Amino acid sequence: MNYDVIIVGAGMAGLTAGIYVARAGKTVLMLESGAVGGQIVTAFRIDNWPGNYGVSGGDLMKNISEQAIELGVEVRYEETVNILQNDSGFTVSTDENEYKCKALIIATGTIPRKLSAKQEKDAGKRPISYCATCDGALYKDKPVVVVGSGNTAKLEMEYLEGICKRVYHIHHDDPIPEDAEAVFVAIGRVPATGFLGGLVKLDKDGYVVAGEDCTTSCPGVMVAGDVRTKSVRQLVTAAGDAAVAADAAVKYLGKIDG
Template identity: 30%
Template sequence: MTKQYDVIVIGAGPGGMTAALYASRSNLSVLMLDRGIYGGQMNNTAEIENYPGFTSILGPELGEKMYASATQFGAEYTYGTVKTVEDHHDYKTVITDEGEYQAKAVIIATGAEHRHLGVPGEEDYSGKGVSYCAVCDGAFFKGREVAVIGGGDSAVEEGIYLAQLASKVTIVHRRDQLRAQKILQQRAFANDKIEFVWNAQVEAIEGDGQKITSVRYRDKVSGLEKQLPASGVFIYVGIEPMTEPFRALGVLDEAGWIPTDEQTRTKVPGVFAVGDVRAKHLRQIANAVGEGGQAGQAAFDFIQELQDEQSGRTV
């Protein structure tokens, strides 16, 4: 039998959990669905230093605190990989590998994934020097040498940011010129703390088992393998939204992100989106939480309007 709720939140990261908190606090029945453990990318973050209220907190610990808050007003949580979502106007059907659910409103909070290099050492040193977010982890490398892998806007922007903290930033790029905007290139080239390694194919991230010591790469021109000393490696070779299950809804842009208005509403009434899955610039816990609160309230408003509409039909 298909279970019915007022709101289904797909994804239990910081944005999704906050949306569940606000919706359930408004006396709506809420289900959080996630393919894994609640907390999202926070579970892969050793320490968080830029979330208000905490000087420093472990990522999984913050996830636990948010989950306790998100479920205090009755929101349920269950596992499930979403296959698709169907819009029937008055209700939405969420189809998962574990069964089907219905809700009057759906909040998408599935996030995004950074593309990985897929080289030895990348997974071993994830959270121990390998990072995909300079704003999150840059402060841990103050006064040390770091490497940035990539040549697009994100790589160069984060390289410039890291140059404020690190003693030296080396941008390692597989081509002989950057792909970033010219203004960003100019800023990077003008920064005396930023150096470049061109035509470099990263082969491995090396360390002593506890921390990173270097990046091993192959010079594509000479064919020689070389080593670049580094205490941290920041990887920016692309980011992809986790939105494939929502393609049939028609809420995605050409790149697969979900555009919304300021109230997190998508182009489909009753479908909202929060967090890293949205088409936006900054992807941080703090703004995901803010968006989650907005979405929870927007879902409540939508359901109220829907009920008024249905009452008008029966009069």
């Protein structure tokens, strides 16, 4: 299949970009490897999304994804594994199919940083979770451990303390307590850019290098949301990027289609 635009990632940035591209009358495919809605879907309450005070991440993203689909965005649950540039545009390979498009918007966000090799070995066969609200209930009245030093680790601990018998708190690389039955990891996030190869320029931490115009080092490839180099990674900035990236993609199509 040949599309005007393929968007990789269906979080806040991808879905909002989809809304803008579809409303501009272009064909758009969105590829998502996990759940539509992205990293915010597990958040119980959001207090800084304008106009919907206290909304849950799940409800907010359900509304936005329904809006995108109704406007004509096609969503497929496939992981993008490779992108090649050719004379007619781009070939996007997923774990299941191959698609062609004239322009691309990368909106793959970030993924949780994994445990160190030492701690992973220490954890042995014990389950490792990156989301207390998703998995905490499985360890009701049992001892668990939270790994991490930042604000997210603190919030994960507070949540688990209401459910579990005991919640240990350790830092990156500390030994994992023997009686903890599950390991909750909150040691930050890293950009999901491994599939990009050398298509666009990345910074030293792996983020896609782009300024406020959301264009990348490769003409025809735009970027939006947490995956780009920026100082504030939030829902409103992801949505703002998406409008800019979609506008840049539509202008790029106008230029190449003449």
